[in-house]
Amino acid sequence: MDGQPITDRELDRELARVVGQRPLTPVAIGQLREATLAQVVDRTLVAQHLEQTGFGATDQEIERELQRIRKRLEQQQLTLDQYLQRSGLTRDELRRTLAWQIAWPRFLEKHLTDPNLERYFQQHRRDFDGTQVAVAQILLRVESPDDPQSRAATISTADKLRSRITAGELTFADAARQHSVAPTAADGGRIGSIGRRGPMPEPFSQAAFALDTGQISPPVVTAFGVHLIQCLEVQPGTKNWQDARPELEAAVIQHLFRWAADRQREKVKK
Missing domain, CATH: 3.10.50.40 (Chitinase A; domain 3)
Known part of the structure; x- marks a missing residue:
């Protein structure tokens, strides 16, 4: 999408991760596949938003992560190509995964602040105060x-x-x-x-x-x-935002993900 294809292989791999060993009916698998596709699309949109707003990973950062992977693989007497083959990944897919693992925490570090957590708590107090x-x-x-x-x-x-x-x-x-x-x-x-x-x-x-x-x-x-x-x-409950911090952080992370995906989706439509 927007120049970055989402392959059936990527979707199948993510679906396998979500399903695990659970026995599901064909209808349930079809519904889960649709939900998984929506999640993959949203993550692609968020990745594009991060790249375009200064949070994206640089080539140098990705190369450093690749070097760390190569060193770990050497200890297992494996090459990067062997690892990719066993994992069912292409080099581009691995680079996108590494870019996400660098960019998303960087974005959260900027936005997952105490003032933002407290503001979100005040806006959704009933959901968190008990x-x-x-x-x-x-x-x-x-x-x-x-x-x-x-x-x-x-x-x-x-x-x-x-x-x-x-x-x-x-x-x-x-x-x-x-x-x-x-x-x-x-x-x-x-x-x-x-x-x-x-x-x-x-x-x-x-x-x-x-x-x-x-x-x-x-x-x-x-x-x-x-x-x-x-x-x-x-x-009414009596908890303050600090009492509810773990569940509050999880909710704000989801909110930020949806917000970034929606912002990029609107941008792509224009």
């Missing part, structure tokens, strides 16, 4: 989870049910008792309090923490089916 959200859910089963049309039909059903609830035709609790397939249905869908990072699936938690008390989410898709979520109560 807030608990009491929620109820309506879970609708997708009859054929691998069929996009079946999933879309269930989302449409959830949308219509949400409209009936917000119009006052029935309460969320009554709708849960009548339509939810979750074990919580008999209790009006009440799950109890959840944290931002567990025990519910990430799409569920993300949607729940975006709600204020009384609000109902749009349909949320997880591996369990399609959910409607109602926020019953928000219990």
Whole structure:
């Protein structure tokens, strides 16, 4: 892309790394391949952004890393060409990998600062300060989870049910008792309090923490089916940004990656 091709071999290698030894259905592998391709494309965009904004690795830096690799290989009585053959890499692919390993930490060193961490915390406080959200859910089963049309039909059903609830035709609790397939249905869908990072699936938690008390989410898709979520109560947390530093750093790194990819994507479109 933008003069730098993404080969099937690179994609297959990254997919093998992600899948590992997990047994997956052909449909699941196809979905994972699409997600992996999107990740590889984004990393290529980020690498281009780093190169164009002064964070890219120089030829001298890459050569120094290659020399270190050669010395390590000599101790194993291997040449660089033998290593490349065993790894399924070309020299260009290895150089791109080394360039990334140099440039990305350099970019993070510039942007992953205490002021930026604190600013991100203030903007997303509820996600990091230990807030608990009491929620109820309506879970609708997708009859054929691998069929996009079946999933879309269930989302449409959830949308219509949400409209009936917000119009006052029935309460969320009554709708849960009548339509939810979750074990919580008999209790009006009440799950109890959840944290931002567990025990519910990430799409569920993300949607729940975006709600204020009384609000109902749009349909949320997880591996369990399609959910409607109602926020019953928000219990604020007490952590500061330093208490939450490990998870805060991980979130900011993801944010910076997406930000750089989006910036470069817009630039490529122009």
